Amino acid sequence: MSSIPLKQTAITSYPKFIGRALWLATEGSFAFYAWMTVLTAVFLVGANAWANQVAGGMITTNMTDHVSWGLYIANFTFCVGLAAGGVMMVIPAYLYDDEEMHKVVIIGEAVAIAAIVMCTLNVVVDLGRPDRFWHLIPGIGKFNWPMSMLTWDVIVLNGYLLINLHVVGYLLYMRYLGRKPNGWWYLPFVFLSIFWAISIHTVTAFLYCGLGGRPFWNSALLAPRFLASAFVSGPAFIILVMRVLRLTTGYTAPASPARTLIQIIRVAMTINLLMLVSEVFTVIYTGSAHAAPLNYLFFGDHGKSGLVPWIWTAIGMNLVGTALFFTPAALERSHVRILACLLVIVGIWIEKGMGLIVPGFIPSTLHEIVEYSPSLLEWKVVAGIWGLGLIILTLSLKLIVNVFTGRMHTDEPTT
């Protein structure tokens, strides 16, 4: 039997597979429906807040000409890291032939898909004129490629989304049909996705570090730091997802992949903290123009200290989380592991989000200090984006579990 589906069959049966997948993924317990209802409600609150922002102008946010990017771009940056982090499952699975990791690598890819959708939405809600979004579409708009790093980001993020949709879709479809996947159909894309995952976070770092007028960002360490932190937040998030899957669906991933991920987190987090120290030392000890934003971030400047509690919370969480990851208990299915994951996820969300974007603007290029803290509307919009992202993630995980446990199989159309 050929592992490549006949063209006619695939064209009609793949949409059918998607339809059934959606049907089955929306089947579940009372708790599942409650979870989905909550997420939908949060998403709707966010959608409403965004609609109000479009109708009333972005004056409804707390951004200003001084701090012209805020919570949206902060959350965007974190989500890019989340998407890129999944590659830390792909590399052991495909480059080091880790059989156990191979079984669960698809979870990382599902997280990447949801994270990329969140990235795109974070950029869209940050636009003053979302109605002119089509100006960004190559061909019909005016795409300033290769000069603008933002156009690179549009390409790499959408490309990464397509690659992951293809790999996840194809592998699940083959499993659903009960066929062995044909390597030619997906392996080239898997290897492409490794480079691509690194590129999405590198390009996103280039967005900021290429700006000479912003000394806080204008550092060659930015891209490596982005990657190091992504290889912490991504795997930590995936470990949480696997735990939730085990508790809610009974689908138990093998023990070794999580252990591999924790080893990766240990190394990546250490490198991340080392680079942070290196950056802070260079800037503070030299005392150059680069020092003002860092001073503002860590200690406050001219009596303004809005970000000081944020960054020290992040540093505290990252240090405690890292210490916990180094305990033997973290290698077991323990609460320590979960706590450590939660700590570093929130810690990196702050450090890579608010702690990275806002100090880029404070002090401003004319050294004015105008502070920023997000408005309620901005929080609602970001919550809504997370709501939708988690809806997408929940549905794709249910689909994965349904296919993996054989609940969804071409021989048994419904359960």
Place this chain on the structure above:
Amino acid sequence: MTNTEPNNTQQAESSAKRSLPIVENFTRRAVVKGGFATLGAAAFVAAVSPLRQAAKSTTAVEFMQQHYTELSPEQKADVIARLEAETKEKYGADVTIADDRPIPGTKFVYAINLSVCNGNGKCVEACHKENNHDRSTNQSYIRVIEMPKGTMDMEKGSTTYSGIVPKDDKFYLPVQCQQCDEPPCVDVCPVKATWKEEDGIVVVDYNWCIGCRYCEAACPYHARRFNWKQPEVPAEEINPDQSYLSNRVRPVGVVEKCTYCLHRTRRGKLPACLEACPTGARVFGNILDKNSNIRWILENKRVYILKEELGTKPAFFYYFD
């Protein structure tokens, strides 16, 4: 759900038969799910209903409008007529929007004599009025930094100074768009909504900008402004002498900037900030004109540019006597 296409495999057909007993359950669930999906869709439509309000102020013609550089003369005329009508409708002001193009053989540069500038802020105010800036936010393209004598470090300066000027121990540094020859703001724009024209002026097509504010992050001189809200200007205060790429009333959600008052300078007049300056600190002109005042200053004075190390190559100079 359980229907199979005729060309499907035997296996699929048999599986369809086997699933028949639960069809009734399926239908009931389908109704419930369909109900919730409809409810969700309706709630979504309700949630985003404020968008309808926003859509009212954007016509289909405006939505479809092409980039400035791709408009034919007829299309440009239509666009300008539409914008004039909109200004009349929304602001109650009769305005004329021209399409001022660069004068061949012209490269505009600006210079400010820091020994003379006394920080009175008349330029800031003139810019505010000339360029139809939002009244409530007191917007302007110019910021003046009060600097302690003996330093060029802007960190030691203040833009929120008050009291009688000039103060003895201070000098004053007005900053606006430097019309860089290597403008980082133009490089980063993802949709080419901003570009440098032949006479050196960096302009924005307000009808093409998507409002991502990447240019605002890229500019080292805090020269760009975003329209966080629809600008409010009373009809009688609107400057009716407008140009498409400069001081016409801007739409909400787009970025704007100093254009060296191209609606004046491309017609042989001087920028509003220069005309308003009571000290004579400001000098403006065509650097390609060998006999111009500005050329003499650049050749004979000790000239200084802001943030030279960034390689932006400003067309804006500061000098001392």
